[in-house]
Amino acid sequence: MRVFISQFKLAQLFIFVGILLLVFVFPTQAQREGQVEVLNGHIELGEIMHYNVPDLKAGDILYVYMTNASGNLDPTLLLSTSDTDTEELRAELKNDLEALITDGVPPTEALISVIGDAFLAASDNNGQGSDASFEFVVPADGDYLLLALGTLVNETSGGYQLIVSVNEPAILDGIWLPTGAEIAFLDEEASGIATAVQQLTSDIGENRTQRSSVLNPIAAGDTLYFYVGSATPDFVPQLTLKDYSGRTIQESNPFASGQSTTLQYTPLDDSENMQLIVTGLDGTKGEFRLLAGLNEPAVLTGEALPQGRAIVQGPTEVLINTRLEQITGVDQKAENYGGAYLIEMRWNDPSQAFNPDDCQCTFKTFIGSGLAQLLNDDSFRWPNFTIFNQQSNRWIQNQGMVVESNGDMLYFERFTTTLQAPDFNFRAFPFDTQQFYLRVDALFPDNFFVFNGPLEASQIGDQLGEEEWRLIEYSTEVSTVENVVVNPSSRFSFGFQANRHLNFYIMRIFVPTILIILVSYFTFFLQDYSKRIDVTSGNLLVFVAFNFTISDNLPRLGYLTFLDAMLAGVFVITALVIAFNVFLRRLELKGKKELAQRIDSYTLWLYPIAYLIGGIILYIYFILPSYWDSILQTLNLG
Incomplete structure (x- = not known):
């Protein structure tokens, strides 16, 4: 009997110890074991990535950390209920933010005030540098909506890494190891990236036989749809899709003779640098409208409305201007002149955008060997050029490139050279007025780069060092010219008129x-x-x-x-x-x-x-x- 009582007391002791372990070692039964998920993505300007976070339990602690992976993206995190209308809310936030900034509130304080009142949790710069992070104690069981976007203060874009955890606070200190858990699920449709439709208009004129465009990267399994319709009665369009090497992947019906044609293609692997080529059947020429769609079969009808991301890469606009610094001489018999010029080119290259936190700077400067290394990089595409009417070596005194964090590029070069002037006409000598030109031709065809040179951007120096001639006016022109490649290239012409001092x-x-x-x-x-x-x-x-x-x-x-x-x-x-x-x-x-x-x-x-x-x-x-x-x-x- 005494042994039975001892065994009963021993069992009670084990039960009591077990209860203490459950209470103190595992504080609450509702809180799950720590889980970590790492997600990667890309945000274009104005986009909001929608992540559904389902089945959170009361008492769970949600930890989220978002960091820049590429570009100049300044991450922002917002947490809301799953029934939030993000489009309407975004418009309201921007209006409220602009109103506060107009009233003199600093942008950062205004942003914190706006998003703090509208969401369950919000973060713009709570992590390291510009990273965003927050922790949120779940008040009730349910589904939640996590929004990942660029800051509302500036326009930023780029790649990101999103770390989501439940009951694992170490990620806020930059320590994480994926556990294989699936916590957040990207809603591509709500984010506006599941489908896309892009509309372009162009033509095949007398000086070209085709229009060629490079496509943005396409993921395996996504389907491309193309429709091209003629806007000219005699033009019969044809479509050809080629891979990065120029090998034909697919063609539209070569025997079709109507005013429109279509093409559909689903890549088995991730694909980059595919080319879409529009030609005219039997050499016909004219204007056309192109619809490009991603996972949107309505494009084949020609009735789909533009929405979502760009599928076809349009040409990059290059703002070019020049300054005539000096006229070194005019050879009337040889019909040429020597000049010192300064050329500036400005364009935007999203691939060169960077995170200011990486260098604690807003721009990078490349000169000397650093510039040479950048320009010789095969992956770096820039509006390289040649001087069409150049007759001797182009002696470069100095050159450089400035890259801003948002991808804005500035290239400048000062050079001297001898330029052909075949338009010289001395019949009225010495009362003649002569035309001088600098003609800059892009080496890449115009489906990659297009020059734009407004007159007010170019200038003529105050001291040209030429005593015989008096400059009376100057002008600029952008045109398209034949090139050694299939597609014509863009040309920038800077011209000025001069007559002689008659004394x-x-x-x-x-x-x-x-x-x-x-x-x-x-x-x-x-x-x-x-x-x-x-x-x-x-x-x-x-x-x-x-x-x-x-x-x-x-x-x-x-x-x-x-x-x-x-x-x-x-x-x-x-x-x-x-x-x-x-x-x-x-x-x-x-x-x-x-x-x-x-x-x-x-x-x-x-x-x-x-x-x-x-x-x-x-x-x-x-x-x-x-x-x-x-x-x-x-x-x-x-």
Whole structure:
């Protein structure tokens, strides 16, 4: 009996110890063992990733940590109930945030105030650097909605890593090891990434045979849908899909002859750099509308509405401008000029965006070997260019590249070179107005980069170092030109007009020539024809010597200029004056002095009329055409 009682007390002791263990070692039965899940994703501008977190139990503690994985994404985390209308709520948040900032509240404080009042839990910068994190004690059993997005203060995008845990606080200290648990589930449809439709319009013009576009990366199992419809009656479109190597993957019906065609393709593996090519059947050309869809079969009908992410990569717009720093020389005979230029290019490359926390900076600068390494990187695509009218080496004095955290790029280069100027026309010399150009051609075709160069972005320096020429105006133009590749490329043209300072020509050429003309004219007031012959002969010799003296200052061209014709005309008239005086002298010697005087009386007004008529002819033949050519070139360039 005593043994039985002892055994009963021992059993009671074990039960009591077990209860103590349940109470103190495992505090609450509702709290689950620690679970950790690691998720990865990418957020474009304006996107919100919706994660459903189901079956949370009262007393559980939800820990969430979000960090930047690529780009300049500044993470933000929001937790709400599962029935929240995120689109309407986002609009309200932005309006409230803008109102607070307008009232003078600092952006960070305004953001904390706005999101703190609207959500169960919220975080913008509670982690390391710009990382977001929070912990939330679940008040009641149920499903919850976790929102991952970029900060509402700035426009940021990029890749992210999302760590979600239940009852595992170590993740807030940057320590996590996935346990294999599934805690949060991405709702692709609510996030707007399950499907996408993109609409583009373009054309196949006279200078091209196709339109080629690169596609954004496509995941295995996703289905691509394409529809192209003609906007020109005679254009019969065709579609071809190629892989990164140019191998044809799929084509639309090559025997179709209608005004539209479709194509559908589902890759078995993740695919990048696929190309979609639009051509015209039998070389037909015209305008078209392209619909590209991801997991959206309605695209094949041509009626789907644009929504979601971009499928086709459009060309990157490059803002290009130039500054003429100096004119180093003008070779009129060779039709070229030397110049020192500064070129700047600005564009956005999301792949180069970075997290400011990584370098504690908002921009990176590349010069020297660092720039060379960046430009030689095969994975880095930038708007490389060539100078179309370059005739000698391009000597680069300095160059560099600045990359901002959001992917904005700035490339600058200062160089000197000799540039061809085939538009030189010296017929009106020295009253000529010449056109000078710098033509920058993109090496990549225009489905990758397109130049845009507004006039106000380009400039001309204040001290060009060229004393002979005076710049009167400049202009810019962006065009599309034929290239060695299938697709044409973009061209930026910077042109300026210049005419000559005339002081030199007036003092060294026109004034002496006018004096020679006047000396010949004054001889007509002499009645002694012998003296006339002596004076005009000497005048002719002076003119010949003068012509040799100024010959080095005249351009040696294969055609006559205004100044050439003028000097030749003066030479001819001066020679005719000598011949005329000899003729009058012979009449006098033959006893026909009255006839000679009667003829001579007409020369006082015939001589200036001859020069007047000659000047009008020179103006019509040399000056006027050059003037109209200059006007037309200005209109074409502007």
